Amino acid sequence: MSTSPDATSLIAALADEVPPDRFVTDPDIIDRYQHDEAEWAPYAGAVAVLRPRTAREVQALVRHCRRHGIPIVPRGAGTGLSGGANAVAGCVIVSLERMTAVKQIDRLERTAVVEPGVVNDDLRAQCATEGLWYPPDPASSPWSTIGGNVATNAGGICCVKYGVTRDYVLGVEVVTGTGELVRLGRQTAKGVAGYDLAGLMVGSEGTLGIITEITVKLRPLQEPHRTIAGYFDSLVDAGRAIRAVAEVGLTPSALELVDKRCLQAVDEWKHMGISAEANVVLLGRIDTPGTVGDDEADRMLQCFTDGGATWAAASTDQAEADALFAARRLAYPAMERLGPVLTEDVCVPKRHVPEMLSRIESIGQRHDVMIANLAHAGDGNLHPLLIAPADDDAARIRAQAAFDDIITAALELGGTVTGEHGVGLLKMPGLRQELSPAVIDMHRSVKAALDPDGILNPGKVF
Numbered sequence: 429m430s431t432s433p434d435a436t437s438l439i440a441a442l443a444d445e446v447p448p449d450r451f452v453t454d455p456d457i458i459d460r461y462q463h464d465e466a467e468w469a470p471y472a473g474a475v476a477v478l479r480p481r482t483a484r485e486v487q488a489l490v491r492h493c494r495r496h497g498i499p500i501v502p503r504g505a506g507t508g509l510s511g512g513a514n515a516v517a518g519c520v521i522v523s524l525e526r527m528t529a530v531k532q533i534d535r536l537e538r539t540a541v542v543e544p545g546v547v548n549d550d551l552r553a554q555c556a557t558e559g560l561w562y563p564p565d566p567a568s569s570p571w572s573t574i575g576g577n578v579a580t581n582a583g584g585i586c587c588v589k590y591g592v593t594r595d596y597v598l599g600v601e602v603v604t605g606t607g608e609l610v611r612l613g614r615q616t617a618k619g620v621a622g623y624d625l626a627g628l629m630v631g632s633e634g635t636l637g638i639i640t641e642i643t644v645k646l647r648p649l650q651e652p653h654r655t656i657a658g659y660f661d662s663l664v665d666a667g668r669a670i671r672a673v674a675e676v677g678l679t680p681s682a683l684e685l686v687d688k689r690c691l692q693a694v695d696e697w698k699h700m701g702i703s704a705e706a707n708v709v710l711l712g713r714i715d716t717p718g719t720v721g722d723d724e725a726d727r728m729l730q731c732f733t734d735g736g737a738t739w740a741a742a743s744t745d746q747a748e749a750d751a752l753f754a755a756r757r758l759a760y761p762a763m764e765r766l767g768p769v770l771t772e773d774v775c776v777p778k779r780h781v782p783e784m785l786s787r788i789e790s791i792g793q794r795h796d797v798m799i800a801n802l803a804h805a806g807d808g809n810l811h812p813l814l815i816a817p818a819d820d821d822a823a824r825i826r827a828q829a830a831f832d833d834i835i836t837a838a839l840e841l842g843g844t845v846t847g848e849h850g851v852g853l854l855k856m857p858g859l860r861q862e863l864s865p866a867v868i869d870m871h872r873s874v875k876a877a878l879d880p881d882g883i884l885n886p887g888k889v890f
């Protein structure tokens with residue numbers, strides 16, 4: 429494959445600082461890096477992909493691109509669901525996939541220092557060998573990177589009890605849009621020296637800096653959990669059970685919703701023998717040890733029953749319980765096999781979960797759109813998955829209208845357009861609905877301070 433003149437001059441100009449073999453210029457390979465998993469989000473042609481090994485290589489690229497006005501799109505594993513890592517015309521994609529060192533796991537401080545390309549599950553596995561646990565567990569944990577998780581402030585399954593990525597980031601090393609290589613945040617348990625600029629990087633979606641190292645907090649290994657499953661005839665019944673769990677003051681270590689469409693899609697794909705007898709399944713977990721945990725599990729079971737479960741039970745079979753959660757994790761890729769999925773990520777106050785689920789159903793019917801439902805239900809973080817055949821323009825228009833209506837409904841109920849996936853491209857109109865013009869202007873001011881020439885992930889977020 430020939431290399432474009434732009435890529436040739438870029439590689440030559442940086443040859444003293446960045447070994448040429450760090451660059452990918454084959455258009456067929458570049459194409460694989462140009463988009464994330466948000467199948468509806470547009471992307472354009474990149475000039476090259478840089479796969480750096482060091483922060484200094486990233487810095488050299490940013491300085492060059494700043495001088496020449498070349499846009500840069502940072503990328504982790506490309507599992508994002510909002511188009512945040514999608515290429516923009518003429519950009520260089522910086523894929524952090526080769527910066528995979530776990531530099532330190534400190535048992536005394538309960539911290540880890542990692543490069544951004546470390547895959548979430550790999551970090552969790554390494555921590556486990558030290559008796560430690562990195563809690564944030566997006567369902568993409570077998571593939572997504574800690575850098576991508578930090579840049580999107582990823583949530584996950586156990587976040588209902590243990591918090592999201594933001595709650596675990598102590599410090600970051602970043603290359604800002606000015607080409608500065610800086611350390612932000614701290615390594616200590618406490619610290620208030622200056623503004624929380626490390627926090628600013630969490631969820632910044634590659635628009636303020638390229639993260640080249642992260643220091644995270646760890647916890648002792650999680651206690652074993654009990655799993656409680658409930659079957660429901662309707663989304664709204666399941667929603668009532670979810671609200672009841674919050675009302676009685678329980679803090680489950682997971683509370684996930686998965687509907688029949690998703691379970692069937694997983695089973696058709698993986699043949700896991702998961703029965704989809706119910707329209708909606710709730711999967712709860714309690715990891716409080718001892719008799720207190722037993723009592724909490726009983727109370728969760730009662731909440732499911734009170735919410736209208738047609739069947740509910742605590743699982744006595746760990747393998748069966750694990751299979752249900754594995755199916756939950758596979759639900760999104762299973763649905764992708766049925767057609768391009770437009771993924772919502774709204775989050776509403778827990779009291780409004782039944783109402784929001786009811787509105788999602790009505791919106792699907794009104795626009796004649798197939799909607800499957802997945803949710804980190806205990807957080808009120810709902811993922812209606814809108815599916816329209818790729819070659820059916822009318823269905824796509826209806827799905828987009830339903831997507832917009834779901835966002836409006838979530839905002840009416842005091843929610844947000846994105847609980848964990850980030851704004852990227854798909855939620856930009858929603859962000860403008862959610863934030864006032866004055867707050868959008870504050871975003872612009874922050875961006876101008878750290879990336880004055882607007883070269884980092886331009887055209888994303890706001």
Ligand SMILES: Cc1cc2nc3c(=O)[nH]c(=O)nc-3n(C[C@H](O)[C@H](O)[C@H](O)COP(=O)(O)OP(=O)(O)OC[C@H]3O[C@@H](n4cnc5c(N)ncnc54)[C@H](O)[C@@H]3O)c2cc1C
Binds near residue numbers: 465567585
């Ligand atoms: C099957 C499946 C399940 C999922 N489940 C969840 C879930 O439970 N919870 C959840 O929160 N998300 C989930 N996601 C979405 C996605 O996995 C997360 O957003 C994840 O954090 C993205 O990580 P990544 O490494 O793939 O980043 P990418 O998709 O490559 O990038 C995401 C964003 O971060 C930026 N970025 C990446 N690396 C860096 C860096 N080093 N410096 C600066 N910016 C950077 C990119 O520019 C982009 O804006 C799921 C996705 C899939 C496909």
